[in-house]
Amino acid sequence: MSIDVAEELRRVGLRATVPRMKVLSFFLDEQQRHFTAEDVCRQVADEKLNISFGSIYRVLQQFVDAKILRSGTLHSTKIVYELNNGPEHDHAICMSCGKIEEFYDPVFDARQKEIGESVGFLVVGRQLVLQGYCVKCRATAPKPTDNAKG
Amino acid sequence: MSIDVAEELRRVGLRATVPRMKVLSFFLDEQQRHFTAEDVCRQVADEKLNISFGSIYRVLQQFVDAKILRSGTLHSTKIVYELNNGPEHDHAICMSCGKIEEFYDPVFDARQKEIGESVGFLVVGRQLVLQGYCVKCRATAPKPTDNAKG
DNA sequence: TTGTCTGCAAAAGCTTTGCATGAAT
DNA sequence: ATTCATGCAAAGCTTTTGCAGACAA
Numbered sequence: 001m002s003i004d005v006a007e008e009l010r011r012v013g014l015r016a017t018v019p020r021m022k023v024l025s026f027f028l029d030e031q032q033r034h035f036t037a038e039d040v041c042r043q044v045a046d047e048k049l050n051i052s053f054g055s056i057y058r059v060l061q062q063f064v065d066a067k068i069l070r071s072g073t074l075h076s077t078k079i080v081y082e083l084n085n086g087p088e089h090d091h092a093i094c095m096s097c098g099k100i101e102e103f104y105d106p107v108f109d110a111r112q113k114e115i116g117e118s119v120g121f122l123v124v125g126r127q128l129v130l131q132g133y134c135v136k137c138r139a140t141a142p143k144p145t146d147n148a149k150g
Numbered sequence: 151m152s153i154d155v156a157e158e159l160r161r162v163g164l165r166a167t168v169p170r171m172k173v174l175s176f177f178l179d180e181q182q183r184h185f186t187a188e189d190v191c192r193q194v195a196d197e198k199l200n201i202s203f204g205s206i207y208r209v210l211q212q213f214v215d216a217k218i219l220r221s222g223t224l225h226s227t228k229i230v231y232e233l234n235n236g237p238e239h240d241h242a243i244c245m246s247c248g249k250i251e252e253f254y255d256p257v258f259d260a261r262q263k264e265i266g267e268s269v270g271f272l273v274v275g276r277q278l279v280l281q282g283y284c285v286k287c288r289a290t291a292p293k294p295t296d297n298a299k300g
Numbered sequence: 301t302t303g304t305c306t307g308c309a310a311a312a313g314c315t316t317t318g319c320a321t322g323a324a325t
Numbered sequence: 326a327t328t329c330a331t332g333c334a335a336a337g338c339t340t341t342t343g344c345a346g347a348c349a350a
Contacts, residue, residue, distance in 0.1 A: 015324055017323075018323090037315080051332085092271050118253065120251070121242045121280065124281060131276060132273035135270040188339085
């Protein structure tokens, strides 16, 4: 795994340092896809290796610039990072357990262009997060009152 | 104007204090609709009256709780507040000048429910911001390269 | 009077940055 | 050897909170 990530790093013009390789390996290995800087720092540093918060933030931002990662905000104001592989998508987040589902809907793409035109905007992107309750949380605590907007 | 806001405040169970009346009056008077706490503090305090940041934040949050205001994040990570009047809507923001347009689209409402079902979520709300360029900025600096996601 | 609110200032939470040491090429 | 990256710690920025004095009812 080390060789792969080292080459990938050099490919995008970054030196193959330990923190960078650890962070990239972490994203490539995990089943989960969405992590905050704190998540990454905790997971990457636990193996007796100390990697500072400053480096984590710097590396994550460099990876976003290099299109290795994408960043955004989902739950709170914390920045969430995910691998920039696979197709464009939006997110649905469970307000009870935090579970995140990704989805892609062509209807949104089409409508956002039309809506932009109706208000005189050339739309080039969007930030869309659906808030709700996943199957499991609906079963255990079905409380579909109106918590959020919409 | 003072009488109105004082009564409105008491109606929602809040004492009619100077900071609260000033803040509410500010939102009611302005043509613009979207303000950060810093915006409000700057605008409300300039008239020789000193209102602290602490109070601004407390009052804004109380107004959100009382359904007088709505809050969310549009541009940055700063919280943006708007009057909770008129219908539900989403926002389009110009990435060049910051201009904000509000819109409502029933297609989104319908689709978000269907999408939720397809991933097993009961969707109760959403956070949607379209990013683009307004008419004016398209005219002066038409640079529709791919800055943002989508 | 009584309970609430304010201004001040300090703290909290997340992220960024300066700097000297240390590592990659 | 040179250039760049790291760890540490301090600062930045937005928002929250504790507290004593002040105000609304």
